[in-house]
Amino acid sequence: xxxxxxxVHSGGDVLAAAVAARLITAITDAQAARGSASxxxxxxxxxxxxxxxxxxxxxxxxxxxxxxxxxxxxxxxLPDGDGERNETQARxxxxxxxxxxxxxxxxxxxxxxxxxxxADAAAAHYAELLAGxxxxxxxxxxxxxxxxxxxxxxxxASLFPDTPYVREDSRTVxxxxxxxxxxxxxxxxxxxAIGAASEVWLMTTGKAKAEPVASALGGAKPVDxxxxxxxxxxxxxxLLDTDAAAQLG
Numbered sequence: 001x002x003x004x005x006x007x008v009h010s011g012g013d014v015l016a017a018a019v020a021a022r023l024i025t026a027i028t029d030a031q032a033a034r035g036s037a038s039x040x041x042x043x044x045x046x047x048x049x050x051x052x053x054x055x056x057x058x059x060x061x062x063x064x065x066x067x068x069x070x071x072x073x074x075x076x077x078l079p080d081g082d083g084e085r086n087e088t089q090a091r092x093x094x095x096x097x098x099x100x101x102x103x104x105x106x107x108x109x110x111x112x113x114x115x116x117x118x119a120d121a122a123a124a125h126y127a128e129l130l131a132g133x134x135x136x137x138x139x140x141x142x143x144x145x146x147x148x149x150x151x152x153x154x155x156x157a158s159l160f161p162d163t164p165y166v167r168e169d170s171r172t173v174x175x176x177x178x179x180x181x182x183x184x185x186x187x188x189x190x191x192x193a194i195g196a197a198s199e200v201w202l203m204t205t206g207k208a209k210a211e212p213v214a215s216a217l218g219g220a221k222p223v224d225x226x227x228x229x230x231x232x233x234x235x236x237x238x239l240l241d242t243d244a245a246a247q248l249g
Contacts, residue, residue: 001195004217004236008245012205015241016046019203020053023145026199027063030144038069040146040189042157043076043086046203047149051093065098069133069141073148074157074188075108077119077175084183085110106133108187119175123187127173130193138196139172146197146232150204151181154212154225158188166191166226191222191229200232205241213240214247 009015023039030037041047054060070090078085087107095105106129109115109122133141148156158176159166165174165188172193176186194200204213215225217238222229230236 001231002234002236004231004238006213006217006238006240006245006248008240008242008248011241012046012049015203015205015239016049016053019050019147019201019239020057021059022201023050023054023147024057024059024063026145027068031064031067036067036069037063037144038071038141040071040073040143040197041086041090042073042147042149042203043089044149046205047086047147048089048093050147050203051090051095055094055097060098063098066101066104068100068104070095070100070105071130071141071143072106072108073146073194074176074186076183077111077122077185077187078183079112080110082110111185119177119185119187121175123171123173123175126187127171130172140193140196143197145199145201146194147201147203148194148227148230150202150209150212150216150227152208152212153180154216154220154227155181156202156227156230157194158186159191159226159229161224161226166223166229168192191226194230195233197232199235199237200230201237201239202227202230203239204244207243207246209240209244210246213238213244217248 027037115121168190216228
């Protein structure tokens with residue numbers, strides 16, 4: 001597992017543009033090496049802002065979007081097309097504007113899909129999908145980059161402090177119930193699945209995030225600050241603005 005690194009940007013807009021450039025480079029590097037790339041998207045203001053900046057980038061055309069596998073780290077369990085779904089926002093920000101192969105875009109099931117209101121069944125199905133695309137002996141695909149946000153209480157994906165879901169050590173995807181933030185039902189990758197990614201990028205901005213950022217980078221336990229447990233195999237980047245980094249030594 002990699003040692004976390006913190007990179008601090010002057011503001012949220014600068015951070016989003018910098019991460020967008022970094023993402024394009026990571027995708028093109030992976031495609032040059034293997035012919036394809038695999039990325040895991042996140043929602044939230046910063047996560048969607050990054051996708052918008054990718055769309056606006058002069059380097060957008062450097063990516064062969066038909067050779068990118070797209071996954072999600074978590075999802076709000078809402079009806080298909082709901083504006084609060086991470087998938088909906090990602091499509092509006094970027095995916096509907098590039099030539100992504102529909103067969104290589106892998107959203108988590110909506111609450112009005114084939115599993116109805118059963119988030120646990122939807123999570124199990126996503127785990128099966130990941131396993132089917134994984135290399136032999138692995139439970140999830142080779143994710144080149146897995147992007148995450150960080151909440152004010154230190155949650156990441158939909159893994160909240162002191163819950164069974166952040167403690168999960170065998171399943172790769174879980175249905176999450178009774179979330180402290182709306183909506184109460186979600187689907188999320190677990191820390192073991194997140195930790196299988198080559199690079200994990202945690203992105204966050206604002207003074208309200210300074211305390212959980214400092215705690216996570218100071219060695220907090222994942223059960224207390226789930227973001228502390230999000231660690232990539234080869235690299236873990238904390239991409240922050242100056243406010244979110246305010247309590248770092």
